[in-house]
Amino acid sequence: MAHQYNYSSQANSRLRQGGAVLILMAFILGLGAVAYLLKAYNADAAKAKQDEKTYQALSAAKQALIAWAVSHPNTPGLMPYPDRNGDGNYDGNSDCYTGVFQYGFLLGQLPTVGQTNPCVTPQTGLGGDWRDSQGNRLWYAVSRNLVHDYEHSESPVINPGMNNPPHAVTPYLRQGGIQSYPWLKVLDRNGNLVSDRVAAVILAPGSPIGGQNRSAFAPNASEYLDSFQKGAAIYNNRAYATADEDFVIGEDSSNVPASDLTFVQPYQFNDKLVYITIDELMATIEKRVGREVGTQLKDYYVASNAIIANRFYPYAAIMGGNKNYSCVVGKLAGALPVAASHSSSCSYTGISATSSTSSCSFAEVEAVIFTKTSLNFTYRAGACQFSGKICTCSGAGTCTRATQ
Structure with a gap:
């Protein structure tokens, strides 16, 4: 009986020890799992915070670019040329070129500092220096419809009539062509069209990826902006070759594992992008025009520079491209009379x-x-x-x- 009792005690002791070991192992494994999850969570949180900072910079730059264009003193809506490396550097200045036009002139870094000769006035910058969360300056591409044509020394006609190109009639014969140009396009990660009415895009390049080397003094766009392949189609943000050039909102590489064969591997892409449509730009331009017209009509009514105020508004002008928009006596509705009074009879x-x-x-x-x-x-x-x-x-x- 005593021997049997001792045997049972030893067995129970071993069972208790084994149970403790299992509990300890489970605890260690649990700690490891928690540590892994915390590490993954912290990495995701850090990535989300970085992306938020980048998109805040993109949004601020977008609003500044719209404000710069809409407040243009001579041609509301006109946009600056990018800062390219054609002059050997990225100095923050808009790089305008008076020679033969090339679409590559319309892609570069955001011109935050200003413009220099031969750029038309105003030679001012956007009023900020926005960078992504990795410290890179933002990039920028603009539609040919919205820049001064230095080759032919003319500015575009920017008004609601240009919203739906192509136009083959005056006053939309601009930039040395026989009609205005289609707008830029923005595509999603699958190559589907997001918008084909894009006036400008602003891009954040992110960290170097896929062998990009930015150690040179003024690297090319391909060292900052990315590309990827899906099936036989190649999508990229690093080139500008046609009037309706497309730019892509791709999926970040961190979200695409090597096992994902939706894309041709290795998939390496981390550009971030915001865009401005001609519709949202035109809506802002119209608000400015409305305010200025109201002010001008009020000034006309008051005629503060005269001894006796007018106390009346001008008659309307005739609609049509062959008119000079002088007011016509007795006409109460029509075009805004913006021309000086005529002396014809x-x-x-x-x-x-x-x-x-x-x-x-x-x-x-x-x-x-x-x-x-x-x-x-x-x-x-x-x-x-x-x-x-x-x-x-x-x-x-x-x-x-x-x-x-």
């Missing part, structure tokens, strides 16, 4: 029944009607038409009875 001479003549010498009228008291008109010229004794002129022209 309409006249009627009635020396005799056989030689009476009606004539208009300007185009800013909808219709001026002359009525003879006797005999019909027999000949017309220009923008005048007659019917019996009534001559109607919608522009420069003549009605007469004289033989021509």
Whole structure:
């Protein structure tokens, strides 16, 4: 009996010791799992914090770029050229070129410092130096529709009529072509179209990836901006070759394991991107125009530079590209009268029944009607038409009875 009791005690002791070892092992394994999870959580949290900082910089730069363009003193909506390495450096200045245009001129770093000759005024910067969370300056690409054409010395016509190119009629014949250009495109990670109405994109390059080397004084765009392949299609942010060039919002490499065969491996991409559509740019331009028009009309009404205030508003102008937008007496609705008053007039001479003549010498009228008291008109010229004794002129022209 005593031997049996001793044996059971020893067995129970060994069982207790084994149980303690298992508990200790489970505890150690649990600590390891917790440490791993904490490490992964901390890495994800750090990555999320870095991305948040980058997108804050991108958003601030976007708002500054819109403000710079909309507040342009001569051409509201005009955007600066990027800072390229064509001059041997990235100095923060916009690099304008008066030679033959190339689309590559429209991709570079964001010109935060300003513009230099030969850039048109204003030669000011965007008012900030925005960088991504890795300390890189932001990059920038802009539509050809929104930059000054230095090769042909002309600025684009920027108004709501340019929202839906291509246009093959004046006033949209700009940048040395026969029509305006399509807008830039932004694609998603699968190559699907996000927007084809993009006026400009701003990119954060992130850390060097895929063998990128930024040790040179002024590296090319390919050392900052990335590309990837999906199937036979290659998507990249490092080139600008056509008017409707596409830029891609790709998936960060940290979210694409090597086992993911959706993309051609190795997949190496970490660009971040925001974009400005022509619609949001135009909406801001229209607000500025509305404010300025209101101010100008108020000044006209008050006429503070006159001894006696006007206390009236100008008549409207005629709509149409062939008008000079001078006000037309009696016209209460139409185009804004932005041109100076004209000195043209309409006249009627009635020396005799056989030689009476009606004539208009300007185009800013909808219709001026002359009525003879006797005999019909027999000949017309220009923008005048007659019917019996009534001559109607919608522009420069003549009605007469004289033989021509």
